[in-house]
Amino acid sequence: MLYANIVGQQEAKGRLLKMVRESRVPHALLFSGKEGSGNLPAALAFAQHLYCKQPTSYGSCGSCISCNKVAKLIHPDLHFVFPIAKSKDVKSSNDLIKEFREAFLHQPYLSLNDWFSELNAENKQPIIPVEESNDILRKLSYTSYEGTYKIMLIWQPEKMNAEAANRLLKILEEPPEQTIFILVTTQPDQLLATILSRVQQIPFYSCTEKEITDALITNYKVNPEVARQTAMLANGNYGEALTLLTHNDESVSFLNNFQSFMRLALKFDCNKAIAWIDENAATGREKQKQFFQYGLEVFRDSLMYNFGNKDLVRLSGHEKLFLEKFAPFITQKNYEKLVEEFNNNYYYIERNANPKILFMDLILKTNELINLK
Numbered sequence: 001m002l003y004a005n006i007v008g009q010q011e012a013k014g015r016l017l018k019m020v021r022e023s024r025v026p027h028a029l030l031f032s033g034k035e036g037s038g039n040l041p042a043a044l045a046f047a048q049h050l051y052c053k054q055p056t057s058y059g060s061c062g063s064c065i066s067c068n069k070v071a072k073l074i075h076p077d078l079h080f081v082f083p084i085a086k087s088k089d090v091k092s093s094n095d096l097i098k099e100f101r102e103a104f105l106h107q108p109y110l111s112l113n114d115w116f117s118e119l120n121a122e123n124k125q126p127i128i129p130v131e132e133s134n135d136i137l138r139k140l141s142y143t144s145y146e147g148t149y150k151i152m153l154i155w156q157p158e159k160m161n162a163e164a165a166n167r168l169l170k171i172l173e174e175p176p177e178q179t180i181f182i183l184v185t186t187q188p189d190q191l192l193a194t195i196l197s198r199v200q201q202i203p204f205y206s207c208t209e210k211e212i213t214d215a216l217i218t219n220y221k222v223n224p225e226v227a228r229q230t231a232m233l234a235n236g237n238y239g240e241a242l243t244l245l246t247h248n249d250e251s252v253s254f255l256n257n258f259q260s261f262m263r264l265a266l267k268f269d270c271n272k273a274i275a276w277i278d279e280n281a282a283t284g285r286e287k288q289k290q291f292f293q294y295g296l297e298v299f300r301d302s303l304m305y306n307f308g309n310k311d312l313v314r315l316s317g318h319e320k321l322f323l324e325k326f327a328p329f330i331t332q333k334n335y336e337k338l339v340e341e342f343n344n345n346y347y348y349i350e351r352n353a354n355p356k357i358l359f360m361d362l363i364l365k366t367n368e369l370i371n372l373k
């Protein structure tokens, strides 16, 4: 993993480069940022930089033997700790390292949801149990194989239970020599204050729409219109943008689907509603989330349009033509309620609610709200 593979984050990358160049690497770092900000792949890029045998002014060379080992997540001095679904056979990260490698190599912008769906454990509680701290101590007691640093990369340390967190704190208070802890978190506020005080924080920000659009065009040769639409729906989360791209079925346009929904909501027709619901219930969670996300975007743009802020409207092309007709239905009376409904449904779908029930309920509520005079 190279710094160049991380979208945006110039400030964080600059700080990391400087640390290594000046040999002033703190013994514990916290890469904090929302999902899809790139803090996890950045931690790998940083480890690769630290181990690289021929670093350049841009970071690691990407081709030496150490770089190759880190890139495959098999460097013997680089250890990983991550949340697991505990079971009879799975007691700590060690038991799932092969699966973790596969998941990360497949998608370095891995989210906790992605990880747990890879494990087919979506309904289980992600946890870093106390057994893990014994493993950490054991790994730290070895001398380093390659004679440099040992790195302990802890992904989502906020998933540690209280006992594990307290043990980690003890280790951070008396850090073993030549060891660097990289904690990678999406929720720093859930970490013990005492742990936070022991680490140097490197903040990662949500990507901008332009950064995501440009990255999709450059890295995946996506056509600019699709790249822009995907970036808009991804909300600053590059991992989400990549997921959206893989689920992007050209034959089902977001706009067409949303239009059909709104026609039903304006003039309720039971048979048509059931047909729409059946079709959309079968598309799967990702597509359903995109529908809600798209609706939220249309509501926002409608409001901008109505208030005369047409330059703030992000939809374009066919979507803009639709907006001209649709915007008058969005008023100050129904805007907040519609946004709330769509947000809530996004949340419920993410938590495995029954889509048929949600969609029927949403059509009826939207019917009521959109016809408010």
Ligand SMILES: [Zn+2]
Pocket (backbone or CB within 6 Å): 051, 052, 053, 054, 055, 060, 061, 062, 063, 064, 065, 066, 067
């Ligand atoms: Zn190298």
